[in-house]
Amino acid sequence: MNKLSGWNDTIVALSTPQGIGAIGVIRLSGTEAWQIVNRLFPSKDILRQPTHTLHVGFLKHNDQVLDEAVVALFKGPRSYTGEDVVELSCHGSPYILEQVINACVTEGARMAKPGEFTQRAFLNGKLDLTQAEAVADLIASNSAAAHHTALHNIRGGFSAVLKDLRDELIQFSALIELELDFSQEDVEFADRTRLYELxxxxxxxxxxxxxxxxxxxxxxxxxxxxxxxxxxAGKSTLLNALLNENRAIVSDIAGTTRDTIEEVLNIEGVLFRLIDTAGIRDHTADAIEMIGVEKSREKMRSADLVLYLFDVNDTVQEVASAVKEIEATGTPYVLLGNKADTLPEATLKEKFSSLKVLFLSAKHVLNIESLKKRLVDAVISGDLGSEDTIVTNARHYQALQQVAAALSDTKNGMDNGLPGDLLALDIRRCLHFIGEITGEINTEDKLDYIFSKFCIGK
Known part of the structure; x- marks a missing residue:
């Protein structure tokens, strides 16, 4: 991929988090990266050293020692950005790191913009756009599932699926357009049956x-x-049981929970944002409690999944009425019969035979592990460790919807016997939106927007 204008200078940034640490890594990339560091590193002539080597020595500027550092050299194109890259591993004092970066800027580098290192890697063909965006996802991953998915995409999993599609569509598009050059001869180079299958x-x-x-x-x-x-019903007790800690206040007084309490629970690599809500009842004289009840209903409507917890001593009619209210929102739900230790198992099954209920005891932590499994099953089917490609980016999702629409138009056109020139237009639309995902089709403004969301130094 050709570079855009204004990308021939040398950039510098801190690549490790701000704050005090044992080590801070400063990264430079660009045509003058080695020369700039060479002027700050009198211990050794950097320009005479081979690529992919480490060197230890003092960094100096204006005859002042800045730090003792490890200098890592990467000659382009065998580097992350595809350019000449230097990484300086300094002591993690914010003052030292600031002084070294200022020295690099004085010697000719400029401060990098957010995501500019990865943007250069994309522009130099080291990554396609899906892989570049997966870098940001990997940095932001906070669960095993998010880590696995981002890593799969960095390794080109998503890109490979799109490349196979794109290559076949390009081949047929070229053949159909070739037919247009021989329109007077009434010949077909593209096998319509094979194209339909594709x-x-x-x-x-x-x-x-x-x-x-x-x-x-x-x-x-x-x-x-x-x-x-x-x-x-035991909602706060259930939250505490799931978290295995006393996070919510528990008492026998109805209406103890007045506001929502939110906590995050990691189950099998997936993050569940648990929201303990105020108890829902229609008649209360407490104005504050009524506000809490309304908030509970709002949370129910906006949630991805509802856990409806009821006391097994409640009537079936009460539970069925609550289920009807949940179903009206269209939100997936799981019915949980709490205090199951107070009634015989046979009685529970007979009483609630018309409903699909998971019986548990939040107080005695009975069937909590079964509930965790039910939570995972409610949102995930299959093995998260598989190599199936999973779309996590809203931009990709929107472009794929456009691809699907163009494919549908192409198929309808073939069913209706449209001529090759019109079929070629629909196939070009498919290729355009696939190219938007991978970066073959883009504008500088779109790239700037995407990479502006990255952290500085990456």
């Missing part, structure tokens, strides 16, 4: 990718779980 296959692949976005969004952002129920 479009059908492409629709299947694209559909699977679009469907995976729901799971991808869960993996990337976690899933909001609202714990709903009447006062004294």
């Amino acid at each position: 479009i059908t296959h492409a629709q299947s692949v694209t559909g699977q990718l679009i469907q995976s976005f729901r799971l991808g969004n869960v993996i990337k952002n976690g899933i909001q779980v609202a714990i709903i129920g009447k006062p004294n």
